[in-house]
């Protein structure tokens with residue numbers, strides 16, 4: 001990816017060198033920056049970070065430098081926050097400074113700049129959060145339970161019919177619940193036009209909006225205006241395609257929802273039905289807010305379910321305990337409903353442990369400071385990119401962190417620990433920008449997990465000699481981290497012939 005920028009970058013190198021030299025010359029306070037790795041002139045720590053797995057580099061730095069680590073890449077100040085205590089201090093108590101997102105021209109270039117997760121901390125973000133709150137707040141979330149259960153049953157059917165593709169079925173499950181929540185219209189399987197559109201947009205964003213490109217465009221905003229015919233400017237073509245897709249994805253499902261709202265039957269409970277019911281909401285605000293939901297909701301939730309399956313394969317004795325709890329409380333072959341949830345503490349503890357063991361967003365979503373600040377005697381300049389490193393928090397703040405152990409969230413007599421929910425909340429972020437979809441995600445995860453674990457047993461696949469194929473957990477890290485496809489055997493628990501199937 002980065003290579004397509006190089007000729008353009010080379011043409012500008014002298015100007016940039018000077019610009020960085022000026023920007024990074026001298027410090028802007030007498031106080032020290034937080035401790036951090038030694039920086040080279042101009043490029044800073046650009047070559048010190050493992051771009052594929054930045055959380056690994058940050059973990060090493062956390063061991064050496066502690067709670068707050070400072071680094072710089074070219075002229076960009078970066079602070080990595082490695083403890084929950086400091087993250088909460090900054091995000092909750094100094095929220096007016098720590099609630100912005102980094103400003104990168106890549107968002108406007110690719111047309112995603114009006115989506116909630118990347119919006120700057122200002123009027124438009126506040127409007128969007130207010131609208132999301134109307135439909136996602138804790139006291140209204142129960143009305144989507146029928147949607148979660150119905151979609152989870154659809155997930156079971158899909159796995160039963162075609163278990164090789166269980167990965168895709170998880171994506172369809174979480175994509176469908178996200179879209180039905182947003183637009184109030186039932187999704188018609190994997191060939192539904194809105195699912196196809198949403199998945200296409202997610203793909204082009206993942207391919208085109210790489211962190212290298214975001215970094216280069218932030219360092220060299222002029223690249224945004226380089227014409228597509230210029231050598232190395234192929235990103236312009238991808239960006240145009242992405243912008244067009246964002247526009248279609250914004251217009252088409254919204255227009256469908258509006259039409260359906262006027263027809264007999266109308267819309268199901270949803271974000272858009274709430275918006276259309278509120279006379280004073282601007283249509284464009286509702287539409288823009290809706291556009292960002294799928295992208296924030298689908299992959300994070302699907303990745304968490306895939307981690308659950310991986311954890312069950314690697315820890316069969318824990319899976320046995322989930323099955324035993326389900327069979328004792330709900331009954332073998334009976335699908336749980338939300339009424340059973342409180343009586344299934346072990347299943348809940350497993351879900352909390354899944355999110356801790358491999359958080360879907362190991363580095364959260366980056367923030368940016370809107371003013372100079374001083375933390376524990378260290379200077380943090382305005383415009384610093386702030387990373388709340390939940391990966392390190394999930395490791396440093398627990399005993400034997402690599403072990404998958406749901407009992408961390410249980411009391412000695414097997415009840416859910418009263419602090420478990422609060423402890424888990426850091427995986428949804430902090431302060432004013434905490435994930436607005438966390439209650440919805442929590443229900444979607446529970447419904448999916450309860451359905452698949454009551455119906456199936458997940459095991460290591462076997463080779464032709466009947467020997468188990470070892471599974472080495474491998475994770476792919478984009479913005480969302482998710483397990484690379486792994487071999488797996490899915491066995492029906494509901495009686496009759498066991499169906500065994502493996503990923504190719």
Ligand code: HEM
Nearest residue numbers: 116117296297300301365427428429430433434435437441
């Ligand atoms: C397991 C699933 C999910 C996880 C782990 C997750 C996690 C997160 C995290 C860590 C953030 C950044 C918070 C921060 O900056 O402190 C975030 C933001 C966000 N999430 Fe989620 N999320 C999940 C599911 C969902 C769902 C289902 C929805 C919508 C229905 C959603 C909507 C959003 C939105 C709109 C933002 C941007 C908030 C803002 O910038 O103000 N997420 N999420």
